[in-house]
Amino acid sequence: MAVAETGTIINLENEGNIRFAKSSPRTQVSVMTLEKVLPTMKDALHVMRLLSRNCSGQKISAYVSMDSGPKKDGEIDGPEELVIVIVDNGRSRIYQDPRAREALRCIRCAACLNICPVYRQIGGYAYGWVYSGPMGQVLMPLLLGLDKTQELYRACTLCGACKSVCPAGIDHPNLMLYYRSLDVSADTPAAHRFGGKKRPWKEALFFKAWSMAVERFWMWNSGISMVRPLMNRGSHRGVIRRMKGAFSGWFRERDFPSMAKKTFHERWEKIRKIC
Secondary structure, eight states: OEETTTTEEEEEESSSHHHHHTSSOSEEEEEEEGGGEESSHHHHHHHHHHHHHHHHSOSSOSEEEEEOSSOOTTOOSSOSEEEEEEEOTTHHHHHTSTTTGGGGGOOOOOHHHHHOHHHHHHOSGGGOSSOOHHHHHHHHHHHHOGGGOHHHHHHOOOOOHHHHHOTTOOOHHHHHHHHHHHHTOTTSHHHHHHTOOOOOHHHHHHHHHHHHHHTOHHHHHHHHHHHHHHHHTTEETTEEOOOOGGGHHHHHHOOEEOOOSSOHHHHHHHHHHHO
16 A cells, blocks of 8 residues: 555565565565555555454454665665555546445455455356456456456345455445446446446346236236246156256256245135135
């Protein structure tokens, strides 16, 4: 991180590798991203405490290095020249979106990784880039594009565990829902900004029909009565394991409970008549 009021570069570590690597070169080049610039040293110390406690349970990291410029005349330690490279890489574009900008508050403590049920099952390599877990799910769609990271924000269960432990107060589930909405809303400015694409016409037609059905009770019941025998045709021991037609691919990889012979509403109407 960097402190704007003093021009100080701060490196946190527990191994000592960074301090060892930058102790010898005459020219030190520090590369950082835009959101890691903090206004004051007080702000930096606050973030340092949050990072250490939520990352490794320490009060402060074992090694804290602060560089405020090249060495002066008469000084022994320090580089002769200090170069600071601040990388934007689309972060200014992210900040312009009032809903997406909270993702830039991430301090990379990885507390969300430890509690995420999806990450604990599949591990970090499945995310395919630098950031994994909920941390990667909120950052990578904005940096790489929604069209290239659909598997990430669609895999989120929206349980909210990551939100409950995030020291930066990032609302991960809300961001996941936002990304999903942008992914199928190609005509909005935000969708253009982050690479949203137009929904396939078959998918749009399906969800249009679904929306009409769930808003009309009679239509929903009629649809259930029509779908029930087709669904249960591929069931075995209470589980639907195969299905022909358009949904065959989905059922090839997943099991689904068999549909009840009568819905709750149908059973309730019968009970009411008896009573």
